[in-house]
Amino acid sequence: MKKIVLFASGSGSNVENIAKYFEEKGTVEIKGVFCNNPNAYVIERCDNLGIPCRVFSRNEFRDNLEILNELRELKPDLIVLAGFLWLIPSAYIQQFSDKIINIHPALLPKYGGKGMYGHHVHQSVVDNKEKESGITIHYVNEHYDEGQVIKQVSCKVEPSDSADDVAAKVHELEYIYFPQTIDELLNA
Numbered sequence: 035m036k037k038i039v040l041f042a043s044g045s046g047s048n049v050e051n052i053a054k055y056f057e058e059k060g061t062v063e064i065k066g067v068f069c070n071n072p073n074a075y076v077i078e079r080c081d082n083l084g085i086p087c088r089v090f091s092r093n094e095f096r097d098n099l100e101i102l103n104e105l106r107e108l109k110p111d112l113i114v115l116a117g118f119l120w121l122i123p124s125a126y127i128q129q130f131s132d133k134i135i136n137i138h139p140a141l142l143p144k145y146g147g148k149g150m151y152g153h154h155v156h157q158s159v160v161d162n163k164e165k166e167s168g169i170t171i172h173y174v175n176e177h178y179d180e181g182q183v184i185k186q187v188s189c190k191v192e193p194s195d196s197a198d199d200v201a202a203k204v205h206e207l208e209y210i211y212f213p214q215t216i217d218e219l220l221n222a
Contacts, residue, residue, distance in 0.1 A: 036111045036220045040067045041118035044152075046076025048116035048137065048208055053083050055213035062220060065108045068101060070120055095120065102126055111220055115174060116212070119151055124176050134174040135219070137212050139204045141186055142170040146179030156197040156204065167191050167200050169207045171215045185215050 038056075042049050049067055056062040066086040069076055080087035094100040102125055105113065115122075115136040122134060138146060138155075144164075145155045159167045168188035173181035189203040 036062045037065050037109065038062055038112045038114055038216065038220070039065050039105065039108055039110045040114045040116050042067055042069055042074065042076040042116050043071045043119040044074055044076060044117045046074065046079040046117070047205070048212060049076050049085075050079050050083065051209045052114065052116065052213050052216065053085060055217075059217070062217070065110060070095065070118070076117075092120075096123055099123075099125055102129060105130070112216065114216060117151075121148075121178060122174050122176070127174065127176055132173055135184065135216070136172055136174050136179070136181070137208060138170045138172065138179050139167075139201070139208070140170065141166065141168045141188060142172065142179050142183065146170075148178050150179070153197055153201065156200040159191060159200050160195060160197050163193070164191050167204060169204060169211060171212060184219070185211065187211050 040049050040052065053064055056064065064085050066088055067076060067080050068088050068090060070090060072089050077087050077089065090101050113130055113134040140146065140155045140159065145158050166188045168186060170183055171185045172183045175181040187207050189207060191200055
């Protein structure tokens with residue numbers, strides 16, 4: 035059975051969606067969720083799903099690399115960033131080369147980089163009168179949203195769409211394509 039770990043900073047809707055997808059398939063074990071926000075709703079979701087959730091500090095993540103050591107012990111086949119907002123240190127990238135993926139709520143390279151997440155992205159798409167948006171699933175490197183693209187899926191943005199409308203369309207794509215892409219990568 036393949037093993038994955040997830041990193042999240044917020045509500046955890048993608049974490050829950052991925053967990054339910056693999057629960058039905060029975061081919062992947064989620065070894066845990068790592069969260070950098072002690073107030074994130076993903077912690078409650080993990081409790082409800084029976085998935086271990088490890089809340090950690092910046093020091094444990096960056097300075098003493100305690101989290102990296104925990105990941106080494108877990109030996110995941112894939113590390114999935116599902117709404118995780120911190121930059122991944124190079125020690126993690128080196129240890130888990132081509133095994134860390136992220137989902138971004140836009141068609142990279144547009145609307146990527148530090149500070150471009152969630153509502154900020156969707157509002158920028160609307161403000162710039164884009165005709166489409168979507169998702170980008172990519173490998174993680176030492177820079178925000180610059181790793182090799184694995185998959186992009188687009189959706190139309192209508193002139194009347196608000197940022198919330200765009201967000202709803204993008205979330206729909208995330209829920210369909212993120213678990214499928216994880217599955218494909220694990221079985222490649």
